[in-house]
Amino acid sequence: MMRLEGLTVRGGCAQMRDWCQTTKGGLLIAGTIALAASFLSEHYGAPAMLFALLIGMAFHFLASDERAEPGITFASKTVLRIGVALLGLRLTFADVAALGWAPVIGILVLVPLTLAAGVGIARLFRRPLAFGFLSGGAVAICGASAALAIAAVLPKRHVKEEDVLLTVVGVTAMSTLAMVLYPVLFSTLGLTETESGYLIGATIHDVAQVVGAGYSVSEVAGDVATVTKLQRVALLPVVLIAVALSFRRETGGAIGLPWFVVVFTLLMILRSILPLPETLIVTVNDISRFMLLTAIAALGVKTSLDQIFANGPRRMIIIGVETLTLLALALGFAWMFLG
Template sequence: MRLSDPATLFGATLGQVAEKKGGVALAATIALAASFLGEHYGAPAMLFALLLGMAFNFLAHDDRAAPGIAFCSNTVLRLGVGLLGLQLTFGDISQLGPVAVIAVVAMLVLTLLAGIGIARVMGRPLAFGLLTGGSVAICGVSAALAIAAALPRGRVREEDVLLTVIGVTALSTVAMVLYPVLFVALGLSDIESGYLIGATIHDVAQVVGAGYSISEEAGEIATFTKLLRVAMLPLILIAIGLGYRGAGGGAKARLPWFVVMFVLLMAVRNLLPLPDAVLEMTSGASRFMLVTAIAALGVRTSLKQIFAAGPRGVIVIGLETLCLLLMALGFTAIMR
């Protein structure tokens, strides 16, 4: 196994960026508008970016925009995922305790396996099961984008990536509203409710919103639990890379450069004291890159293309979400 060429990270010269400026400017403008709407209306910025991007689908094949859109949906995407490594601290996660940690890992693996099984039963390929199962099991949109980038070319369609983004974003938003009500109705404590929220809701922002809607203690536990799931992302990406060894004519397995970047930055974050200003800046940069990548993906695909395969993809994501919720409730009942 060898690392993919790290020059990919820095290979875009000033001349290349200038050539792509039309599409980059379009994607960045959509991302700015989506961020503004997300802040003012309390909805996920990535969903706004996706929907606004689709409105500009007529520019997807314009020679002035297409190169920059492709750059944003590929290189910018991978940079944003790599920078997520700076947001993980294992000191906070360790407060959960060993049994809860083992349960989270078990649920992650079982959700991935369930995703593969459900996808196959619904007539979708294994890669689609990995994509949707990973996004549900780990961290929603960020995991979907990372897994899509890690899969060999041709294994997953952009339409499937966008469908996954729409599905997990919508379900995560619904869960943010319904899960706190459900867990309180079940008579669970704040700690148990926070643990369940962190273990089941897809996106980090919705986990934080749902957890703190119950109490500060529930919010803290939910955040710690969610970060543990996010910490599993590089291991899943490495496993996917190894699992597809030899794909594409017997080529050697490559560890994507953004996975290496993620792991190295995660180590830096936990081993070295970093100024808060640096962490805030990189967190904002990573988020904006991911929103920009989603905007570019939206531009490249139309709604007609997304749903061309029928409702089976949405059903797969919904069933995976239900499986994760039932498993989490079961593990919590065992640990009581």
């Protein structure tokens, strides 16, 4: 028996060595691209995810290389899911309740309306239901991170990698434009710092752009924008469950809640009830961010620009219309309940 156990252990170690040998090349490529994207983002101010995508696409010729393909695939799937799960440590339930009930209710209304609008707009442009969930969820929640998380839940036969990449490119581009234009728009409309901060947090897609736009207005607006944005991020597990329910027939009627959604929720609960060291929280957030960058770099390597735009600009237009829809809904809510 001991011999058999020893053989099993040795066999497991051999399999682990083989797996490391097989995946290390692709993982190293994706990780190096992620590091380069972080460096460029810090020095030039553009979104790191956009850099990761563009650099990854430049290395598309490696996607079919048998030495790189296993690691690239692992990074685009498993590393992605781990990174999304770790996002749960970013926020607490106290963050969600900090602004009072009216803004919280506003987010609870805006997110599902935007998701539903995304599905409707996609169908209007004759795009599949899955793309509506993908793009609508990315606009409604947290941009590229939400797009990657929703793509991981959608059945593989319903979502193409070029759809995911185009969604990431689209929401990142719209978020960057919004970071520049929305503070000017809200100031022109005569909104207060608090109202501007709320609208920035409720309408801009990516967290980094929300922070940049909010604090470009004032410290008060930046604080309000950040908390509001985190409320949207907190609804990510709910949206993922909704997507899983919508495609439950794919698994014979079962509702398979992805493990990374469970971990996301548990980490949010843990952050809420325990006084975790700030160093731990910062470290986990940095790890999560780097994993998502690595995953998106790998997705970039796997898809070419020709594939992304093969069906014309229709999908990019959909994301733009969804973005304007969210802005209109948020402005309407602010004028009715916050003015």
